[in-house]
Amino acid sequence: MITIAVLNLKGGSGKTTSAAFIAHALHEAGLRVLGVDADGENESLVQWQSLGDWPFPVVGMAQPNLHKNLPGVADDDRYDAVVIDTPPMKEARNIVLSAARVATHIVCPMAPTGMEHSRLPAVRELVADATDLRDGEKPLFAVLFTRTVANASSTEVYRDIVTEEGDYVLKVPVARKEQFAQAFGSPIENALSTAYGDAVTELLDLTIDEAGKVASA
Numbered sequence: 001m002i003t004i005a006v007l008n009l010k011g012g013s014g015k016t017t018s019a020a021f022i023a024h025a026l027h028e029a030g031l032r033v034l035g036v037d038a039d040g041e042n043e044s045l046v047q048w049q050s051l052g053d054w055p056f057p058v059v060g061m062a063q064p065n066l067h068k069n070l071p072g073v074a075d076d077d078r079y080d081a082v083v084i085d086t087p088p089m090k091e092a093r094n095i096v097l098s099a100a101r102v103a104t105h106i107v108c109p110m111a112p113t114g115m116e117h118s119r120l121p122a123v124r125e126l127v128a129d130a131t132d133l134r135d136g137e138k139p140l141f142a143v144l145f146t147r148t149v150a151n152a153s154s155t156e157v158y159r160d161i162v163t164e165e166g167d168y169v170l171k172v173p174v175a176r177k178e179q180f181a182q183a184f185g186s187p188i189e190n191a192l193s194t195a196y197g198d199a200v201t202e203l204l205d206l207t208i209d210e211a212g213k214v215a216s217a
């Protein structure tokens with residue numbers, strides 16, 4: 001079973017949208033998916049699941065001991081993939097840290113801008129803290145550019161910067177699109193054919209090499 005936590009420092013970074021589409025892409029790929037809503041307060045995954053009549057369950061677990069409780073809810077017998085949407089770290093770092101402690105994969109959605117890039121050190125620190133609490137076992141961390149503007153140079157500029165800083169950036173960015181802006185509360189169809197499909201396919205093909213770097217398998 002894989003467990004993907006979607007996290008970032010603040011609200012408005014595309015966490016919930018990314019969690020929703022990633023979960024649907026995995027479902028469409030034939031995996032048995034469980035959504036976990038560790039936020040609950042903002043536009044939440046639980047709400048969206050019910051409004052949008054999703055074909056897989058979402059449970060609410062906005063808990064600082066999520067890492068202890070999740071194994072009782074999700075195991076290999078019932079699920080192939082768990083996708084956790086998290087609250088902004090700024091508001092509930094303890095819950096996000098707990099999610100990072102159970103994650104096999106961590107996806108950080110961010111726009112390729114100076115402002116959002118300046119939040120990455122806090123995210124890296126949380127991943128490092130989670131790694132320590134897991135006795136050094138690293139979750140696979142990947143940045144996903146979202147809300148990108150077609151043909152803007154910023155995407156490649158920030159890809160180079162973030163890569164240079166040592167993090168893995170997923171190849172296909174998620175463009176700023178009405179389809180995503182209007183998605184909350186509606187059913188999601190054909191997620192696999194969006195950039196989130198590419199993101200999921202790439203993510204599942206990544207490993208952590210001997211030097212501790214994320215790389216293609």
Ligand SMILES: Nc1ncnc2c1ncn2[C@@H]1O[C@H](COP(=O)(O)OP(=O)(O)O)[C@@H](O)[C@H]1O
Binds near residue numbers: 010017
């Ligand atoms: N790729 C995108 N294109 C356009 N709007 C987007 C995109 N991704 C997210 N949004 C919008 O940005 C806002 C914040 O997204 P959301 O996923 O709720 O972020 P978070 O969960 O981090 O607060 C929402 O109004 C959402 O519809």
Ligand SMILES: [Mg+2]
Binds near residue numbers: 016017086
């Ligand atoms: Mg959210």
